[in-house]
Amino acid sequence: MxxxxxxxxxxxxxxxxxxxxGSVLVRLVRPPVTSAGSNSPTPSPSIVVDSPSPSPSVVPACAQPTLIGTVDQARVSARKSADPKAKVVASFGRINADGAPQVFDLQAATAGSDGKRWYRALLPVRPNGTTGYLPATALRVTNTxxxxxxxxxxxxxxxxxxxxxxxxxxxxxxxxxxxxxxxxxxxxxxxxxxxxxxxxxxxxxxxxxxxxxxxxxxxxxxxxxxxxxxxxxxxxxxxxxxxxxxxxxxxxxxxxxxxxxxxxxx
Structure with missing residues (x-):
């Protein structure tokens, strides 16, 4: 196979x-967007890039929901760092090659050089494990x-x-x-x-x-x-x-x- x-x-x-x-080639069957089936914005994550080691009282990693970023503008570029002038790793539109909404696994949040929120995201490109930084303003953030x-x-x-x-x-x-x-x-x-x-x-x-x-x-x-x-x-x-x-x-x-x-x- x-x-x-x-x-x-x-x-x-x-x-x-x-x-x-939100996407159709022939007909639409709408899967859940989050574990609660809600499109409402997700509270800011507690994980920040390069943050100090968490204290023992921090919630276990398995209990923290995964943040999902869906492209919310015509096009967005993932960059090498949280800087609007940093080198572009890859660019993405609202819809991927399968006709589905373009989504990312958001792994951490950080303040960019522009003073705005950025996310370090796992990207669906080669080589496996490639990450890039995406501006929060380009994403609709949910969780699962x-x-x-x-x-x-x-x-x-x-x-x-x-x-x-x-x-x-x-x-x-x-x-x-x-x-x-x-x-x-x-x-x-x-x-x-x-x-x-x-x-x-x-x-x-x-x-x-x-x-x-x-x-x-x-x-x-x-x-x-x-x-x-x-x-x-x-x-x-x-x-x-x-x-x-x-x-x-x-x-x-x-x-x-x-x-x-x-x-x-x-």
């Missing part, structure tokens, strides 16, 4: 439907308490809400020649193949992760989490890097996870 690419629609001859808040942890050695995916484990699912991963990359990533799109028995199953999440091997694949070799038409591949390593789930399992995630949900692959 091929890895999900940014241009995944091409792989299925344009038959995929994008399911993303949900996160996903993919355990490669044990071939399972765990859904967490805060520090609580919600559910664990068996998965299939990349084969030895096209391994599933480790690292911190996040969900950038939710796609639904309308064709029954698709190789991607009932649903497919595009991630900000890229294959370390398939660099010339359509869309640059983006990694995803998706269902399957081959249940025997669950519990095995057969894919081109994508994370496979039983259709009945990924179906449970669709009403819960907003774009921007963090995914830790370990």
């Amino acid at each position: 091929v890895a999900i690419a940014v241009k995944i629609a091409k792989l299925l001859a344009g038959t995929l439907l994008v399911i993303a808040a 308490q949900y996160r996903i942890r993919v355990d490669r050695p044990h071939l399972n995916l765990t859904l967490f809400k805060g520090c609580d484990q919600v559910k664990r699912f068996p998965i299939g991963l990349g084969k030895e020649s096209t391994p599933t990359p480790d690292g911190r990533y996040y969900i950038i799109a939710l796609l639904k193949p309308p064709i029954r028995n698709s190789v991607y199953g009932e649903y497919a999440y595009g991630l900000s992760a890229f294959s370390d091997v398939l660099k010339n694949w359509t869309g640059g070799g983006i990694i995803g989490i998706h269902g399957t038409n081959d249940p025997s591949s669950i519990g095995d390593r057969k894919s081109h890097g994508c994370i496979r789930m039983y259709n009945k399992d990924i179906r449970q995630l669709v009403p819960i996870l907003p774009l921007g949900t963090p995914v830790d692959i370990v």
